[in-house]
Amino acid sequence: MIEILLFATIKAGTPLLFATLGAILMERSGVINLGVEGLMLVGALTGFAAAHTADSLFIGVIAAFFAAMAAGAIHGFICVYLRGNQIVSGLSLTMFGIGITSLFGRSFVGLTIAGFSKVEIPVLSKIPYIGQAIFNQDVLVYFSIILVAAMHIFLYRTKTGLYLRSVGENPGAADTSGINVGLYRMSAVLVGSGLAGIGGAYLSLAYTPFWVENMTAGRGWIAVALVIFAQWNSTRAMAGAYLFGGINAVQLRMQAMGTSLSPHLLMMLPYLFTIAVLVMATLRLEKGSTPEPEALGTAYDREDRK
Amino acid sequence: MEALLKVESVVKTFPGVKALDGVCLNVYQGEIHTLLGENGAGKSTLMNVLNGLYSPDSGNLLINGQPYIFRSPKDSIKAGIGMVHQHFMLVYNHTVFENILLAVSDLPFWLDKKKLRIRIKEIVDRFGLSIDLDEPIRKLSIGQQQWVELIKLLIRDCKVLILDEPTAVLTPQESDRLFGFLKRFKEEGRSVIFISHKMREVMELSDRVTVLKKGTTVKELARGEFDENVLAGLMIGTDEIPVWEREKKQFTENVLTIEHLFADKEKNMSDLIDFSLELRKGEILGIAGVAGNGQKTLAEVLTGLKPPVSGKIFADGKDITNADSRKAYIAGIAHVPEDRKSMGIAPEMTVDENLILKSYKEKPFRKFIFQNFKAIKENAEKQIADFAIKAGPKGTPIRLLSGGNIQKVIIARELSMRPSVLVALYPTRGLDMGSAEYVHKVIMDARKDNMSTIVISEDLDELLKLSDRIAVMFRGRITGIVDPEHTSREEIGLLMSGETVQ
Numbered sequence: 127m128i129e130i131l132l133f134a135t136i137k138a139g140t141p142l143l144f145a146t147l148g149a150i151l152m153e154r155s156g157v158i159n160l161g162v163e164g165l166m167l168v169g170a171l172t173g174f175a176a177a178h179t180a181d182s183l184f185i186g187v188i189a190a191f192f193a194a195m196a197a198g199a200i201h202g203f204i205c206v207y208l209r210g211n212q213i214v215s216g217l218s219l220t221m222f223g224i225g226i227t228s229l230f231g232r233s234f235v236g237l238t239i240a241g242f243s244k245v246e247i248p249v250l251s252k253i254p255y256i257g258q259a260i261f262n263q264d265v266l267v268y269f270s271i272i273l274v275a276a277m278h279i280f281l282y283r284t285k286t287g288l289y290l291r292s293v294g295e296n297p298g299a300a301d302t303s304g305i306n307v308g309l310y311r312m313s314a315v316l317v318g319s320g321l322a323g324i325g326g327a328y329l330s331l332a333y334t335p336f337w338v339e340n341m342t343a344g345r346g347w348i349a350v351a352l353v354i355f356a357q358w359n360s361t362r363a364m365a366g367a368y369l370f371g372g373i374n375a376v377q378l379r380m381q382a383m384g385t386s387l388s389p390h391l392l393m394m395l396p397y398l399f400t401i402a403v404l405v406m407a408t409l410r411l412e413k414g415s416t417p418e419p420e421a422l423g424t425a426y427d428r429e430d431r432k
Numbered sequence: 433m434e435a436l437l438k439v440e441s442v443v444k445t446f447p448g449v450k451a452l453d454g455v456c457l458n459v460y461q462g463e464i465h466t467l468l469g470e471n472g473a474g475k476s477t478l479m480n481v482l483n484g485l486y487s488p489d490s491g492n493l494l495i496n497g498q499p500y501i502f503r504s505p506k507d508s509i510k511a512g513i514g515m516v517h518q519h520f521m522l523v524y525n526h527t528v529f530e531n532i533l534l535a536v537s538d539l540p541f542w543l544d545k546k547k548l549r550i551r552i553k554e555i556v557d558r559f560g561l562s563i564d565l566d567e568p569i570r571k572l573s574i575g576q577q578q579w580v581e582l583i584k585l586l587i588r589d590c591k592v593l594i595l596d597e598p599t600a601v602l603t604p605q606e607s608d609r610l611f612g613f614l615k616r617f618k619e620e621g622r623s624v625i626f627i628s629h630k631m632r633e634v635m636e637l638s639d640r641v642t643v644l645k646k647g648t649t650v651k652e653l654a655r656g657e658f659d660e661n662v663l664a665g666l667m668i669g670t671d672e673i674p675v676w677e678r679e680k681k682q683f684t685e686n687v688l689t690i691e692h693l694f695a696d697k698e699k700n701m702s703d704l705i706d707f708s709l710e711l712r713k714g715e716i717l718g719i720a721g722v723a724g725n726g727q728k729t730l731a732e733v734l735t736g737l738k739p740p741v742s743g744k745i746f747a748d749g750k751d752i753t754n755a756d757s758r759k760a761y762i763a764g765i766a767h768v769p770e771d772r773k774s775m776g777i778a779p780e781m782t783v784d785e786n787l788i789l790k791s792y793k794e795k796p797f798r799k800f801i802f803q804n805f806k807a808i809k810e811n812a813e814k815q816i817a818d819f820a821i822k823a824g825p826k827g828t829p830i831r832l833l834s835g836g837n838i839q840k841v842i843i844a845r846e847l848s849m850r851p852s853v854l855v856a857l858y859p860t861r862g863l864d865m866g867s868a869e870y871v872h873k874v875i876m877d878a879r880k881d882n883m884s885t886i887v888i889s890e891d892l893d894e895l896l897k898l899s900d901r902i903a904v905m906f907r908g909r910i911t912g913i914v915d916p917e918h919t920s921r922e923e924i925g926l927l928m929s930g931e932t933v934q
Binding site: 286304 | 446483485486487504505506509515517521522523524525526530531533534535539540541542543545584
């Protein structure tokens with residue numbers, strides 16, 4: 127029972143994890159992206175369409191990455207080079223994603239593919255209780271876990287990571303240190319958007335291997351909230367994503383067992399939790415210190431006189 | 433001898449303002465070169481051009497006779513120019529260590545923190561600094577933050593060091609230490625470009641002075657060719673500094689009486705401990721002391737930003753310690769805050785609007801639920817003329833004004849309510865001589881109208897000039913009250929370090 131729930135938790139948490147990691151990368155550079163929901167949808171549809179057409183899941187994932195990256199490039203260009211309003215641009219990106227995927231997705235509704243299958247890791251999968259849940263998953267789950275560690279190492283152990291964090295905190299300081307602020311921000315938006323796209327593709331290629339309109343169902347928004355919960359930290363993001371995955375798994379389980387609670391109420395749970403978590407994350411903070419990148423949401427203009 | 437760094441007729445325009453209008457500058461090897469000029473003369477703009485932040489519209493930049501074009505600060509770093517900005521370019525949430533790493537040019541992709549730490553520790557130790565590398569910048573004092581900036585430049589091994597008003601935020605001891613360092617730096621054959629408004633520093637340090645005015649070079653003078661009067665004359669364009677006679681007064685009434693006040697402790701600041709003080713009607717009371725000894729808390733309590741923990745405050749004999757009775761008093765007190773840009777103004781709003789921030793609800797600025805724009809405009813025109821504010825074209829956001837003009841707007845607004853008490857914190861910090869002189873004059877004029885003023889400042893010259901009495905604070909207490917006419921710098925200095933006078 128625990129094993130099944132844990133297995134479902136990780137599966138439900140993985141799309142959130144990809145999207146959250148992508149959003150963290152972008153926000154660390156100082157660009158807030160409320161378009162994650164749209165990017166996930168673009169990734170989900172492109173991934174499904176490419177995988178179905180080319181009959182290759184791998185190509186599906188790659189296509190999802192690049193399609194979401196292209197969509198994110200619009201946001202990056204507006205925010206970084208035109209110094210537009212990041213909130214408005216991000217919201218438009220979400221609406222754009224919803225619109226364009228429902229338009230081009232019509233012909234893919236009802237089609238099916240064989241989704242990612244489980245890959246059992248020898249020895250580790252024999253650990254009692256958790257072995258089957260963690261070490262008998264699909265490759266994307268393993269990839270997401272590796273990504274958590276890789277991102278942490280990137281941000282705190284490499285020069286590029288240090289520069290990226292500095293750009294997000296104080297672009298003026300980075301610029302006067304000879305760091306190309308625009309390039310760092312744009313690159314972060316591109317790669318981050320791509321990761322959000324993979325999060326979407328996980329839904330349509332592994333979680334439920336088909337395409338339906340608006341299949342992300344607000345997961346992009348949960349990812350945006352998770353970034354704050356995770357305090358812009360990739361390992362905390364993993365905890366957050368699995369927490370939400372767990373709530374989702376439990377509510378599905380309860381529905382399946384046929385409780386007397388209204389299924390609508392149960393489906394609300396993850397979203398209610400989002401609100402609760404945001405309140406808690408904000409209350410817990412030490413006064414005067416915030417893990418939020420200081421320049422988050424602001425455009426950088428070298429010649430602006432402050 | 434050819435100049436190491438040569439700026440030839442550089443022009444830089446911002447929307448609506450010509451900040452630099454053909455400015456020239458010659459900096460030679462191994463000298464400390466001071467840039468003088470009023471606020472808005474273009475000093476900072478020129479330095480930002482040298483730093484690669486602003487790209488000039490026209491003009492040349494030569495280093496060792498070679499022409500250079502800086503497309504970004506990176507080019508400026510490569511040319512060996514380093515700058516400590518007036519507002520430090522530090523990442524406040526990162527540690528000292530991480531901030532210094534930004535300056536290491538041959539930083540490897542994989543950060544070997546142990547190895548890098550040894551290297552940086554060495555440099556920090558060489559300056560005998562007691563800075564914890566793992567402390568985040570925001571927890572450092574301003575003086576320490578400046579050292580971090582300097583260390584960053586030293587790591588880059590720069591040939592020309594630019595310091596934009598480095599002493600505006602330092603205590604006298606910290607300034608002396610900085611000057612010692614600059615002299616050593618010069619002896620190594622490097623050059624320093626130094627911006628300051630404090631004449632004494634300029635005289636002490638400079639080998640050469642360039643005076644700027646309205647974006648052009650007025651004069652370049654070598655050591656021996658200038659003294660304080662010559663420089664002041666060149667800067668403000670007149671040959672004499674106005675001196676006024678202080679009118680003798682007898683003070684009888686108390687407007688404010690503070691008794692045994694205790695106020696909250698905040699972070700590293702000293703709070704107020706059993707603090708008592710009287711402010712008499714029509715006097716200017718100076719408060720001296722090294723920053724962080726409770727002055728800020730005192731101002732916050734007096735202006736109603738912070739409630740006291742215990743003790744009593746009386747205004748005109750009425751107890752105003754608790755909240756309800758405070759309201760009217762707080763509404764009537766004038767406040768010139770310490771940080772003028774974040775507390776004194778609404779930066780994105782226009783000068784007209786900023787002038788009525790406190791009285792927008794009152795007549796004639798209000799008409800039913802609407803604003804009376806005609807009255808607002810007339811008020812602004814009058815204040816701008818009275819205070820000689822350079823407000824730029826109509827509708828300019830106030831943040832684009834120079835510091836001196838912003839300060840004039842704040843003072844104009846605060847005094848227009850005809851307050852009985854003015855609390856002014858560091859009223860001339862970072863202002864040029866002309867503006868500072870003007871601010872002093874306004875405060876002195878208001879004294880004639882029997883307004884009482886508390887001036888909190890670190891500039892002893894300012895306090896000695898303005899005050900009827902000077903109270904010296906140390907660790908939240910008054911260590912002594914002196915008469916400016918019968919005291920000495922030494923006496924005040926001793927009081928500032930905690931010696932009490934019987």
